[in-house]
Amino acid sequence: MHHTVIVNARAGTVLEAGPEAFAARIMAAFEAGGCAAEVRLVHPRELDDALSLAIENADSVPVIAGGDGTINGVLPVLLRAGRPVGILPLGTVNILGRDLGLAGSLEHQIAALCKGEPVVMDVGSVNDRMFHSISGMGFFSLMARNREYARRRFPFSRAVAFLVAATRSILFTRAITVDIGIGSERRVVEADAVLVTVNSFEGADWRRPCLDGGVFEVHILNAGGLYSRCKAALSVVSGKWRNSANLISLTGSAVTLTRRDKRRGHITFDGEVERKAGPLVYNLLPGAVQLIAARERAH
Structure with a gap:
């Protein structure tokens, strides 16, 4: 072949x-x-x-x-x-x-x-922007920006760059107030981060058992300062983040995120960061792409 x-x-x-x-x-x-x-x-x-x-x-x-x-x-x-x-x-x-x-x-x-064998995968869209895995604001967008900074400062070691990026993000994240709509449900939260994933991730290594499940999962990291961010980071590393008291996870096929301060904020799309204002309207494109995978089909 x-x-x-x-x-x-x-x-x-x-x-x-x-x-x-x-x-x-x-x-x-x-x-x-x-x-x-x-x-x-x-x-x-x-x-x-x-x-x-x-x-x-x-x-x-x-x-x-x-x-x-x-x-x-x-x-x-x-x-x-x-x-x-x-x-x-x-x-x-x-x-x-x-x-x-x-x-x-x-x-x-x-x-x-x-x-490998062909699989189909859902794709997410945010207004006019697409993403294949993860989009987020707050801690996660700061982490993406700090990762680029650390890569330039520490090109000799990816591990060191990642550690520096994580430390800077934990120290300098500021809480944001976000109006979240998931289907017909609405809630206003003060959060250190809001993360939207295409389908559900599991475990310490954050892997998706299913790539075409047809849902978004919204993860809300409650605002609680440096201590809660450190606890949340530890729960992610240990694989126990699903049970973290600082993290709320919701699912839906359509999501809207609106910052209450109306400012243009940094949003990450699969690690790439852009500044966007106004309501962020998330829609799902079911089975939009075909890829080759070395894994069993999951439905």
């Missing part, structure tokens, strides 16, 4: 290894998995066009390589694809990659991808 792999040439993994060495490593891993691969390293601005061309080639399996933010950026192309597309995770967190059963070393991910 032949694969055409479109790689974000600015991904940290590529820059660390060097483009030629990284491309050679990908091709060797596909060959070891009993497949063949052509690797195209392209600038982030050219990813859409390069992926579209790969999708048009019926004789090859298209694959997009990059982190959660890269996958977020090509969602419009994936929606139009009309066929399964492979994901090769190259980011720091790789939420979507883990959900697809693609974890471990690059070689392990490619071996799993070669044996």
